[in-house]
Amino acid sequence: MTHLPRQFDYIVVGAGSAGAVVASRLSEDPHNQVLLIEAGPDDKSLWSRIPLGFAKIIFNKKYTSWDHQTEPEEAINGRQYALPYGRLVGGSSAINGLVHVRGIKSDYDAWVQAGAEGWSWEENLPFHRRYESDHRGNTSLHGADGPISVERARWKNPLADAYIDTAAKTLGTGKNVDFNSGEPAGSGYWDLATHRGMRSSTSQTFLKEARKRSNLTVLTESTVTKINFEGKRATGVTYRHGSEELQVTAAKEVILSSGALLTPKLLQLSGVGPAALLKEHGIEVIHDLPGVGENLMDHFQVGRKYTTNSRYTFNKVMRTPIQQALNGIRYFAGDRNGPLTIGASLAGSYLQASELSDDVDLQLHFLPFMPGDKGWDLAKFSGFRLGMYQGRPKSRGHARITSADPLASASYTFNHLSEEEDRQVLLAGMRIAGKIAAAMPAEYDVKEIAPGPEADASDEALLDYIKETGDTAFHYAGTARMGTDPLSVVDPQLRVHGITGLRVVDASVMPGELTANIHAGVLMIAERGADFILRSK
Numbered sequence: 001m002t003h004l005p006r007q008f009d010y011i012v013v014g015a016g017s018a019g020a021v022v023a024s025r026l027s028e029d030p031h032n033q034v035l036l037i038e039a040g041p042d043d044k045s046l047w048s049r050i051p052l053g054f055a056k057i058i059f060n061k062k063y064t065s066w067d068h069q070t071e072p073e074e075a076i077n078g079r080q081y082a083l084p085y086g087r088l089v090g091g092s093s094a095i096n097g098l099v100h101v102r103g104i105k106s107d108y109d110a111w112v113q114a115g116a117e118g119w120s121w122e123e124n125l126p127f128h129r130r131y132e133s134d135h136r137g138n139t140s141l142h143g144a145d146g147p148i149s150v151e152r153a154r155w156k157n158p159l160a161d162a163y164i165d166t167a168a169k170t171l172g173t174g175k176n177v178d179f180n181s182g183e184p185a186g187s188g189y190w191d192l193a194t195h196r197g198m199r200s201s202t203s204q205t206f207l208k209e210a211r212k213r214s215n216l217t218v219l220t221e222s223t224v225t226k227i228n229f230e231g232k233r234a235t236g237v238t239y240r241h242g243s244e245e246l247q248v249t250a251a252k253e254v255i256l257s258s259g260a261l262l263t264p265k266l267l268q269l270s271g272v273g274p275a276a277l278l279k280e281h282g283i284e285v286i287h288d289l290p291g292v293g294e295n296l297m298d299h300f301q302v303g304r305k306y307t308t309n310s311r312y313t314f315n316k317v318m319r320t321p322i323q324q325a326l327n328g329i330r331y332f333a334g335d336r337n338g339p340l341t342i343g344a345s346l347a348g349s350y351l352q353a354s355e356l357s358d359d360v361d362l363q364l365h366f367l368p369f370m371p372g373d374k375g376w377d378l379a380k381f382s383g384f385r386l387g388m389y390q391g392r393p394k395s396r397g398h399a400r401i402t403s404a405d406p407l408a409s410a411s412y413t414f415n416h417l418s419e420e421e422d423r424q425v426l427l428a429g430m431r432i433a434g435k436i437a438a439a440m441p442a443e444y445d446v447k448e449i450a451p452g453p454e455a456d457a458s459d460e461a462l463l464d465y466i467k468e469t470g471d472t473a474f475h476y477a478g479t480a481r482m483g484t485d486p487l488s489v490v491d492p493q494l495r496v497h498g499i500t501g502l503r504v505v506d507a508s509v510m511p512g513e514l515t516a517n518i519h520a521g522v523l524m525i526a527e528r529g530a531d532f533i534l535r536s537k
């Protein structure tokens with residue numbers, strides 16, 4: 001630690017999905033001295049490389065933080081739940097469920113309408129193409145030369161095929177569509193961020209190459225506690241490494257990429273945020289920015305559960321130690337097309353569930369897996385889940401510090417289901433999922449476990465089931481929203497309003513949710529953020 005230079009051109013806070021991309025791109029110019037600071041350890045877990053390892057690594061507190069939870073959520077009967085994220089080099093990209101989808105064109109139109117000028121689908125497309133090597137090769141929609149490899153899910157099997165056929169017939173839309181075309185209505189296998197069946201995280205792709213450069217320094221197990229300012233200019237950061245408290249300066253910019261839960265906390269701790277909140281905790285106000293921590297959002301995920309006699313569920317193919325060993329051998333020595341290559345979901349559908357919406361408004365996930373009582377184990381029977389969430393929920397919450405102590409958790413409120421439209425879309429989605437399951441071929445002997453006929457009998461009962469069982473899809477976003485109105489936090493070039501030398505580049509800047517698992521959107525934001533910085537030199 002004592003050998004670390006005290007001044008860099010750029011300091012990037014958080015080596016997660018976005019931060020790793022930004023630091024890598026900035027260090028491509030050998031004239032830039034770049035420091036990347038990460039609170040967690042290096043990404044050394046084998047479970048991070050294997051897609052199915054997702055189900056294991058998220059319960060490993062060395063790599064996944066379980067330090068934060070929601071406040072009691074009023075509209076879901078006062079329930080609280082944990083908010084895990086990847087706390088390691090690679091961030092959530094090293095522990096997430098790998099499903100790779102960009103969202104739909106109208107998501108980005110909604111961003112532009114919310115003040116994110118220049119962020120339409122067409123304007124973002126070159127940056128999606130820049131980070132990816134897509135299995136379709138180089139096309140007008142896809143890139144073939146980027147560090148993140150994108151493949152079609154590799155464990156194709158008859159039960160998943162039957163889901164795709166049945167969903168396509170029930171919904172009256174296509175099958176095996178390109179979910180990343182911007183117009184994804186239909187059903188099929190998901191694309192995953194994998195390379196030959198292994199996770200393609202930002203730590204193992206972008207950073208692996210960039211760390212060979214002498215102008216990039218990566219500090220691990222170092223938590224930034226404060227952004228330092230001279231007047232309204234960000235000049236560097238204070239961080240803790242073990243028992244040491246150290247400072248380092250940035251000649252050009254500090255870039256916050258700490259994720260949507262922690263970026264607003266760091267801004268608030270540093271004196272940038274709602275003045276009243278900062279004063280309440282005795283923090284000197286550097287700049288009164290009322291939107292910092294507001295607009296917190298997530299996808300609220302619910303599902304239907306089924307038993308089946310199919311052999312093609314996890315509960316069947318990974319039941320015994322011998323099966324697990326054989327699948328392991330097949331994975332490491334074979335074609336890597338087996339069950340170990342599955343992410344958080346195998347197949348699914350994009351659909352318009354509610355007439356209240358004017359576009360696709362729901363993602364439906366087919367997961368041939370039924371957990372046991374402990375949550376991480378396998379149930380003894382063969383089963384699958386049809387999980388879902390609304391694409392662009394309207395409910396919004398907030399993230400607010402509870403103390404000036406950087407080690408204290410902020411408080412997180414999402415206000416899930418506080419908007420009528422959000423309740424209606426999920427009700428409609430649950431009904432449609434029920435229809436698809438009921439239409440599955442008789443040979444699979446599909447029977448519903450939950451919610452069951454009683455809950456299905458009325459909207460009221462079904463809504464109650466949704467409130468009692470739904471929780472996070474891990475797509476936290478929006479807490480440093482881009483825009484130009486008084487409640488926005490960054491401008492469309494991701495510079496913090498009212499401050500110089502400070503940008504936010506991570507999921508925090510999203511004005512609204514994407515109708516997608518949001519990792520692809522975060523990578524695109526990171527590519528654009530790096531581009532803005534390099535162009536502004």
Ligand SMILES: Cc1cc2nc3c(=O)[nH]c(=O)nc-3n(C[C@H](O)[C@H](O)[C@H](O)COP(=O)(O)OP(=O)(O)OC[C@H]3O[C@@H](n4cnc5c(N)ncnc54)[C@H](O)[C@@H]3O)c2cc1C
Nearest residue numbers: 014016017018039091092097098099224259474507517519
């Ligand atoms: C369990 C899980 C499953 C998911 N599954 C999917 C999926 O299947 N598909 C998909 O598209 N999306 C998925 N997501 C969402 C997606 O992975 C995230 O939205 C995305 O990775 C967020 O990127 P980020 O750069 O904003 O933050 P992160 O990738 O979370 O990075 C933030 C980094 O900053 C570090 N940090 C925070 N504070 C500090 C500090 N003060 N000092 C230093 N470092 C700090 C953190 O340790 C972390 O490494 C999932 C997320 C989770 C948590």
